[in-house]
Amino acid sequence: MSEPRVPGSREASFELPCGESIDVRDLDMGMREFDCSCGECHAIVTDVHPPGRFLPESLVAILRETIDTRSGDELDTMHLLGMVVEEFPEQVASKDVSENGSVGYALVWVSTFDSRRLHEVVVELVVELMEHAISHAEDDEAVSSFEEQMLDFDVSEFVTQYRRERDFQGPADRAI
Numbered sequence: 001m002s003e004p005r006v007p008g009s010r011e012a013s014f015e016l017p018c019g020e021s022i023d024v025r026d027l028d029m030g031m032r033e034f035d036c037s038c039g040e041c042h043a044i045v046t047d048v049h050p051p052g053r054f055l056p057e058s059l060v061a062i063l064r065e066t067i068d069t070r071s072g073d074e075l076d077t078m079h080l081l082g083m084v085v086e087e088f089p090e091q092v093a094s095k096d097v098s099e100n101g102s103v104g105y106a107l108v109w110v111s112t113f114d115s116r117r118l119h120e121v122v123v124e125l126v127v128e129l130m131e132h133a134i135s136h137a138e139d140d141e142a143v144s145s146f147e148e149q150m151l152d153f154d155v156s157e158f159v160t161q162y163r164r165e166r167d168f169q170g171p172a173d174r175a176i
């Protein structure tokens with residue numbers, strides 16, 4: 001069903017999980033989080049952000065080899081956020097802005113979590129995903145080696161280090 005197009009108004013309003021609404025045209029791809037008028041800081045992710053925002057590229061490559069996505073597409077940021085939405089449907093809102101050509105991305109997610117907490121959630125879910133995948137592996141040695149590595153893995157520490165190394169607080173990543 002086609003709706004009449006009202007330039008600039010139809011696609012722009014985005015209702016956030018906290019109940020506030022924003023204009024998607026106020027968001028840009030360089031943003032990682034923003035201070036909402038509800039008083040919280042919300043993480044923002046768009047489909048053009050690479051999965052390397054959350055995970056090392058080497059791990060992304062392993063995931064792409066081992067994880068079958070439902071759609072058959074290569075695992076991407078969209079799938080990572082899909083996992084978050086599945087686990088925390090009340091905490092994440094998404095909007096398809098593909099018809100709003102001016103913003104530069106097609107999908108945007110905003111979570112009630114701030115950027116760091118969202119990062120931890122993504123890593124926790126990926127670890128769970130890998131545990132699940134490895135538990136189906138035939139190779140017992142691979143399973144126990146993975147489980148051993150996971151015993152030492154600290155999500156919070158990983159996220160702290162990763163964000164420091166990848167400079168997510170750099171000049172391109174200022175909250176607006």
Ligand SMILES: [Zn+2]
Pocket residue numbers: 016018019020036037038039040042
């Ligand atoms: Zn809010």
